[in-house]
Amino acid sequence: MLRTFTSLAAQFPPPQAARADGLLCMGGDLRPERLLAAYSRGIFPWYEQGLPILWWSPDPRCVLPLDGFRLPRRSARALRRHPFELTLDAAFNEVIRACAAPRSTGPGTWLSPEMIAAYEKLHVLGFAHSVEAWQDGRLAGGLYGVALGRAFFGESMFHVRAEASRAALAGLVALLRLRGALLLDCQQETPHIMRMGGLLLPRAVFLAQLAHALEPARAFAGRDPHGSDAAAFPWRPWETAYVYSVSKGSWTARS
Incomplete structure (x- = not known):
């Protein structure tokens, strides 16, 4: 048992x-x-x-307040000129492996084969999700993380084309707003996140916000x-599918 x-x-x-x-x-x-x-x-x-x-x-704990997210002006201009096509959970395995690949600035990340397999299991169960950014039919960047209740725990992101990871993050923020999420956890402070509105919370404050984000789901x-x-097990996986409209810049639920 x-x-x-x-x-x-x-x-x-x-x-x-x-x-x-x-x-x-x-x-x-x-x-x-x-x-x-x-x-x-x-x-x-x-x-x-x-x-x-x-x-x-x-x-402290790094979070990205959903109402405080902001794209740098240069990134916003670039994304208006050359928008990416965004998808949800269309290429989770490719995204997590790209996040684990060696970077131009150093060796590969902390994502070992055991970690990759563990998050792929969470994805199959509906608790780990990816947002992909595509350009010219090719995967240009993306991110993945874990969803529980009204909290999302961001794990890693990557890009092979400029601004692709920021596009994926902007898409994630828009999706979490649509779902009524309360907390986007970024775990560690990075210049990339802080430039887009990241905030450092004392652990006690973060845990209180997390408890609030998870509490409504206990009804399930x-x-x-x-x-x-x-x-x-007190939280259901995401059961709704979403599609992203580049022209509208928003997600809609798909039946």
């Missing part, structure tokens, strides 16, 4: 016990229910190949990610 979601969440130390650098604990596994239990407590995995799984809860009585009736 699978351990319940609640018991998995309780296995993590309180986020307030994290070290100054944000490291909270190590070990465990990357099963879908454990990953989602971690996210529900404001904890995420981040480690390099060959190390134990490391779990983090940084203080669901099954756990593996389909076991023995495990209580």
Whole structure:
């Protein structure tokens, strides 16, 4: 019998016990229910190949307020001249592998094959999602993350054409607004995010906002990610499909 979601969440130390650098604990596994239990407590995995799984809860926490998002003027002009076609969950596997690929400024990212496989499982279950930016029929950039309740936890983004990742982020923000989301977690501060309205929150404030974003979803009585009736899982995956109109610059639900 699978351990319940609640018991998995309780296995993590309180986020307030994290070290100054944000490291909270190590070990465990990357099963879908454990990953989602971690996210529900404001904890995420981040480690390099060959190390134990490391779990983090940084203080302060970088978020992108949905009502404070702004594109740099130069980016906005570029996207008006050469808009990208945006899609949702059309190429999740390609996006996460592109995020893991070596960068021009250094080696590959922290995304090991085990991490990729874990998030691909979450995607199949409806909890991990990608936004893709296309140009001339080719994948030009994108991002992926995890959705729980009215919170979205951004994980990574990439681009092979200028402004493609910003286009994907703008599309994600528009989609989250449409869905009534309350929180877009960016985990770590980066110049890229801060230039677009990123905000650093004390951990206690972030956790309070996260609790608020997750609380309405508790009304849903669901099954756990593996389909076991023995495990209580409180959040449903996204069940609505969306399409993006470049001309209108907005998403609409697709029946």
